[in-house]
Amino acid sequence: xxxxxxxxxxxxxxxxxxxxxxxxxxxxxGVDVTYPKGQTCCGQPMANGxxxxxxxxxxxxxxxxxxxxxxxxxxxxSCTAFVRHHYxxxxxxxxxxxxxxxxxxxxxxxxxxxxxxxxxxxxxxKVSIHNSCHGVRELGLSSPSEEMVAPFNKIRDxxxxxxGIEISEPERKxxxxxxxxxxxxxxxxxxxxxxxxKVRRHIAxxxxxxxxxxxxxxxxxxxxxxxxxxxxQFMHVAEILAAGL
Amino acid sequence: xxxxxxILGRIRSGIRERYDMPSLGDLQATVYxxxxxxxxxxxxxxxxxxxxxxxETDIDKAIRDLFPDAGVIASNLPEVHIATLNPDTVGSAQExxxxxxxxxxxxxxxAENGCIWIPQSMKEKAVCFIxxxxxxxxxxxxxxxxxxxxxxxxxxxxxxxxxxxxxxxxTADIAQTLxxxxxxxxxxxxxxx
Amino acid sequence: MSKHSKKAKGFxxxxxxxxxHDATFWAVREKRDGMAHGLPEWERLREKASxxxxxxxxxxxQYLEQFASQAEKNGAIVHxxxxxxxxxNIVFGILSEHGVKKIVKSKSMLTEECGMNPFLESKGIExxxxxxxxxxxxxxxxxxxxxVMPAVHLTPDQVGELFEAEGISNEPGNxxxxxxxxxxxxxxxxxxxxxxxxxxGANFGIAATxxxxxxxxxxxxxxxxxxxxxxxxxxxxxxxxxxxDSLAVxxxxxxxxxxxxxxxxxxxxxxxxxxxxxxxxxILVDNxxxxxxxxxxxxxxxxCIRCGxxxxxxxxxxxxxxxxxxxxxxxxVGVNLGMLxxxxxxxxxxxxxxxxxxxxxxxxxxxxxxxQIYQWRQQLPAFGTAPLGKRTLCEGMSMVYDHPLLYxxxxxxxxxxxxxxxxxxxx
Numbered sequence: 114x115x116x117x118x119x120x121x122x123x124x125x126x127x128x129x130x131x132x133x134x135x136x137x138x139x140x141x142x143g144v145d146v147t148y149p150k151g152q153t154c155c156g157q158p159m160a161n162g163x164x165x166x167x168x169x170x171x172x173x174x175x176x177x178x179x180x181x182x183x184x185x186x187x188x189x190x191s192c193t194a195f196v197r198h199h200y201x202x203x204x205x206x207x208x209x210x211x212x213x214x215x216x217x218x219x220x221x222x223x224x225x226x227x228x229x230x231x232x233x234x235x236x237x238x239k240v241s242i243h244n245s246c247h248g249v250r251e252l253g254l255s256s257p258s259e260e261m262v263a264p265f266n267k268i269r270d271x272x273x274x275x276x277g278i279e280i281s282e283p284e285r286k287x288x289x290x291x292x293x294x295x296x297x298x299x300x301x302x303x304x305x306x307x308x309x310x311k312v313r314r315h316i317a318x319x320x321x322x323x324x325x326x327x328x329x330x331x332x333x334x335x336x337x338x339x340x341x342x343x344x345x346q347f348m349h350v351a352e353i354l355a356a357g358l
Numbered sequence: 359x360x361x362x363x364x365i366l367g368r369i370r371s372g373i374r375e376r377y378d379m380p381s382l383g384d385l386q387a388t389v390y391x392x393x394x395x396x397x398x399x400x401x402x403x404x405x406x407x408x409x410x411x412x413x414e415t416d417i418d419k420a421i422r423d424l425f426p427d428a429g430v431i432a433s434n435l436p437e438v439h440i441a442t443l444n445p446d447t448v449g450s451a452q453e454x455x456x457x458x459x460x461x462x463x464x465x466x467x468x469a470e471n472g473c474i475w476i477p478q479s480m481k482e483k484a485v486c487f488i489x490x491x492x493x494x495x496x497x498x499x500x501x502x503x504x505x506x507x508x509x510x511x512x513x514x515x516x517x518x519x520x521x522x523x524x525x526x527x528x529t530a531d532i533a534q535t536l537x538x539x540x541x542x543x544x545x546x547x548x549x550x551x
Numbered sequence: 552m553s554k555h556s557k558k559a560k561g562f563x564x565x566x567x568x569x570x571x572h573d574a575t576f577w578a579v580r581e582k583r584d585g586m587a588h589g590l591p592e593w594e595r596l597r598e599k600a601s602x603x604x605x606x607x608x609x610x611x612x613q614y615l616e617q618f619a620s621q622a623e624k625n626g627a628i629v630h631x632x633x634x635x636x637x638x639x640n641i642v643f644g645i646l647s648e649h650g651v652k653k654i655v656k657s658k659s660m661l662t663e664e665c666g667m668n669p670f671l672e673s674k675g676i677e678x679x680x681x682x683x684x685x686x687x688x689x690x691x692x693x694x695x696x697x698x699v700m701p702a703v704h705l706t707p708d709q710v711g712e713l714f715e716a717e718g719i720s721n722e723p724g725n726x727x728x729x730x731x732x733x734x735x736x737x738x739x740x741x742x743x744x745x746x747x748x749x750x751x752g753a754n755f756g757i758a759a760t761x762x763x764x765x766x767x768x769x770x771x772x773x774x775x776x777x778x779x780x781x782x783x784x785x786x787x788x789x790x791x792x793x794x795x796d797s798l799a800v801x802x803x804x805x806x807x808x809x810x811x812x813x814x815x816x817x818x819x820x821x822x823x824x825x826x827x828x829x830x831x832x833x834i835l836v837d838n839x840x841x842x843x844x845x846x847x848x849x850x851x852x853x854x855c856i857r858c859g860x861x862x863x864x865x866x867x868x869x870x871x872x873x874x875x876x877x878x879x880x881x882x883x884v885g886v887n888l889g890m891l892x893x894x895x896x897x898x899x900x901x902x903x904x905x906x907x908x909x910x911x912x913x914x915x916x917x918x919x920x921x922x923q924i925y926q927w928r929q930q931l932p933a934f935g936t937a938p939l940g941k942r943t944l945c946e947g948m949s950m951v952y953d954h955p956l957l958y959x960x961x962x963x964x965x966x967x968x969x970x971x972x973x974x975x976x977x978x
Contacts (some may be wrong), residue, residue, distance in 0.1 A: 120969045120970070122952060122958070124967045124969065125962065125969040125970050126962045126965045126968045126969075127965070128969075129967055129968055129969035129972060131655045131899045132969035132972075133969070133972065136974065148974055151955045152955075152968065152970065153951075153953070153955060153958045154948070154958075155950040156949075156952070158948060159945040159946070159948055159949055160925075160929075161906060161925065161928070162928065162941050162944075162945050163901075163928030163929055163931050163932070163937055163945075164929075164932075164937075164940070164941075164942065164945040164946070164949070165929045167945050167946060167948070167949035168949070169953050170949070170953045171949065171953060174953065194852040246905070246906070246907035246908060246909070247906075247908075248698070250907070250909070250911075251908065252914055255856070257909075257912050258584065259584070259864065259909060259912035259913045260594060260912055261587050261588060261590070261591075261593040261594050262594065285577070287909075288866055288907075288909070289905045289907035289909070291866065291905060291945075292905070293904075293905030293906060293907070294906075295941060295944075295945075296902070296905045296906075299552065299553055299556055299938070299941065299942075300553070300556040300559060300867070300902055300903065301556070301560075302556065302559055302560035302563050303556070303559045303563065303866075303870050303871055303903075304905075305688050306563055306569070306870050307866050307867075307870060307905075310573075347797035360631070361631040361632065361633045361637070361837075362619075362631040364633065365615075365631055365633065365835075365841050366612045366615065366616065367958055368616070368837075368841035368842060368844075368845075369611050369612045369788075369841045369844055370612045371845070372841060372842065372844040372845030372850075373608075373609050373610075373611070373844060373845075374611070374845075374847065375609060376606075376609045377602070377605040377606045377609045378606060379601035379602075379603065379606045379793065380598075380599050380603060380606070382599055382796055382797075382800065384595075385592055385595055385596065385800075386591075386592055386595065387592050387593065387781075388590060388592060400813060403813075404812075404813075404814075404816065412943060447642070450778075450834065451777055451778045452744045452778055455740065455744055470803075470813060471813035471814035472813070472814070473814055475856060478825075481825075481826050482775075482777070482825075483777055483825060484774075484777035484778060486773070486777075487770050487773045487774050487777055488777065488778075490772070503801040504799075504803070505802050505803050505814075506796070506799040506800075509795035509798055510794065510795070510796075510798040510800075512795070512820075514760075514762070514820055514822050515843045517823070517825065517826065518625060518821075518822035518823030518824075519819075519820065519821055519822060519823070519825065520624075520819075520820050521773065521817055521818065521819040521820065522814070522818040522819075523816065523817060523819070524813075524814050524815075524816055525816055527768070527769050527770040527815070527816060527817075528768050528769070528816055529683045529684075529700055529732060529768060529769050530700070530810075531682070531684035531687065531700065531701075531703075531732075532683070532687075532702070532705075532707055532710050532728040532731055532732060533703075533705070533706060533707050533710075533848070534575055534578075534703060535707075535728035535729070537728055537729045537732040537733075539732070539733070539736065539770045539771065540683055540732060540735075540736060540768070540771070541681060541683075541736060541739055541740075541743070541771040541774045542767035542769065542770025542771070542773060542817070542888070543768050543770070543775055548862040
């Protein structure tokens with residue numbers, strides 16, 4: 114099983130430590146993973162903003178870069194959702210599309226493919242899970258609160274492998290944090306209010322850390338927390354899983 | 359061309375794919391071990407008062423006990439002798455305004471939501487809504503589980519009108535505060551007979 | 552900034568009110584969740600409802616003909632209105648024919664859509680809304696801020712002062728909702744007794760029987776049609792469904808989704824006029840719908856049964872209020888309906904979405920509301936309504952990301968991007 118690591122643009126630039134942690138966890142679990150050079154962006158920001166055509170060349174580049182891998186794994190929920198749900202349409206005229214079916218977000222890849230069952234080091238802290246919208250409603254990382262299905266949460270399942278961890282979820286467990294890509298620029302007032310509401314609900318759980326599978330949601334909330342002087346730390350799930358390995 | 363032909367023509371040319379009607383046989387809708395108990399609970403949740411009458415109970419007495427001060431009682435039911443107005447014989451629906459208690463008959467109740475099917479069986483259906491208090495006589499054996507069963511047996515009767523009623527008229531339009539008694543009956547009492 | 556975002560910013564300035572607004576609608580969402588959890592068949596119901604709508608809309612020509620011919624057999628007079636103007640004229644024509652000077656009506660988003668009230672008023676007809684919320688905003692000269700709870704944006708004090716000014720209440724300072732509701736009851740009762748016609752919308756038209764089905768909690772549709780000698784019912788073409796078996800599915804979903812009740816208090820079936828009254832008039836209104844059916848990306852918006860649950864769950868609606876949207880129906884379905892109605896005029900609403908997709912997960916008929924908003928965004932350049940700044944930004948991003956060297960230079964100013972790190976195994 115040959116796995117390609119996809120590090121999205123903003124993780125590359127702003128959260129390199131999340132990339133490092135992802136690599137560390139995958140290697141610790143014996144996954145044959147490599148990082149092909151020349152990666153930039155999957156095209157999601159432009160497409161969600163209404164400029165899908167600008168994403169087409171980037172989708173073609175991604176397809177070429179990851180040809181020959183069995184899986185492409187990335188520590189980003191929204192990029193995975195975009196590749197999975199939009200690439201087939203973006204590439205329909207120009208290119209075969211394999212990425213849509215082989216791109217997996219880190220949590221789902223670990224949970225559904227690698228299936229680690231032993232302990233994975235310790236993390237003796239209280240964390241509050243941020244269930245990113247695209248993780249919940251597009252990738253199925255957890256049961257959507259709107260739907261009447263048996264409850265599950267793959268992030269929680271993985272975090273439970275850490276010894277000493279205490280896991281909670283905020284009230285309104287999967288309400289959007291208000292990032293939304295260009296939404297946070299275009300609708301800054303609503304976006305900030307949503308972020309503030311979200312961070313406060315995470316803090317109300319008594320957690321030391323807010324964790325989640327998507328850096329963009331965490332980035333948005335951490336900047337809101339900072340602006341409003343709210344004391345809580347942020348860690349991507351990959352970083353928690355990699356801690357102490 | 360008429361509007362009708364224009365509209366239907368545009369629809370026909372706009373439809374690209376015709377989808378099949380799904381089968382509804384596999385819905386596995388909720389049924390209850392004790393439909394009557396479920397009906398009582400859901401009725402009460404909608405704000406109704408449910409009273410189970412002992413066999414042979416005098417309906418007049420039951421109504422009088424419930425509403426000792428009622429002046430105007432409207433009904434066309436043969437078992438209600440204390441009615442002072444009859445919705446079959448009033449000159450106009452407006453004459454029913456001021457009714458303290460309206461007494462009507464329901465055909466069956468629905469366990470899942472407390473609905474009672476009321477086919478119009480009087481000339482002026484206003485009695486079902488205009489009365490301050492509504493009393494519905496309902497045979498306690500006539501309870502169905504859910505709306506699927508209910509819709510298999512409704513009959514609008516000769517007047518071509520029927521309604522499911524569950525509880526008193528209500529509104530939450532002012533600041534989301536629930537208030538019973540908006541435009542129609544302010545209380546509903548279900549007499550199970 | 553989009554039109555919506557400017558208004559939303561204003562809405563959020565009042566922190567206490569906007570928090571109340573968010574909490575109020577979230578509570579409705581939670582009540583809906585409670586109802587849905589009470590039915591193990593909930594997801595099956597949604598799936599069936601979605602499929603029945605797909606079937607019905609894609610056979611709408613047949614069902615409309617069946618509905619109309621059944622209704623006519625029942626003795627009703629069926630009219631076909633091409634657009635809003637046509638509709639208003641038909642209504643006025645019927646009222647004139649019967650010499651009606653005052654009508655009482657139940658809530659109808661369709662009459663709102665067609666601007667019927669101001670039209671009739673300009674012709675000298677008095678129109679009295681009888682849903683309490685609608686009556687309140689009618690007296691204030693406002694539009695609804697929510698399709699199910701049209702006056703929810705007002706406080707009891709505002710309603711109380713209105714009722715004092717209108718002479719509806721007679722205890723100055725008593726702004727208790729129970730008292731105010733009672734005073735409105737007394738005032739509306741007079742209107743029911745003296746109106747010349749009653750008008751209702753329709754939640755459903757049943758093709759198999761010709762029934763008009765109207766769901767209310769207040770009983771005002773029934774009051775509106777029990778005293779006057781004339782009943783006019785108006786329904787959008789998409790309200791017609793096949794039969795009672797289908798209706799059972801929608802009836803179970805509608806109120807649970809809308810307000811979190813297991814049913815509305817009244818689910819009323821109108822088939823023929825009551826004894827001694829004029830024949831019932833049924834007006835089927837197109838007003839764009841027959842064209843929307845041909846829209847390959849957006850025709851499914853017509854599945855909507857107007858429950859409002861997408862508004863209640865929308866984190867943006869809850870924090871921006873109904874008046875931040877330029878179309879009279881707000882929230883996710885309103886963004887989509889507004890774009891179908893007039894894309895140029897309502898493009899300013901498509902920014903009001905984080906693409907969180909909660910709307911399409913609550914929607915009882917499974918309209919892909921969020922995905923459609925994504926699609927509308929793609930079409931803004933064609934309407935000439937794409938924001939210029941956003942366009943420049945996206946073009947810039949595309950260029951940088953398309954060229955790894957440019958990207959490297961751009962991210963080079965950042966201390967240590969991941970791609971510059973030394974990894975044991977990379978290609």
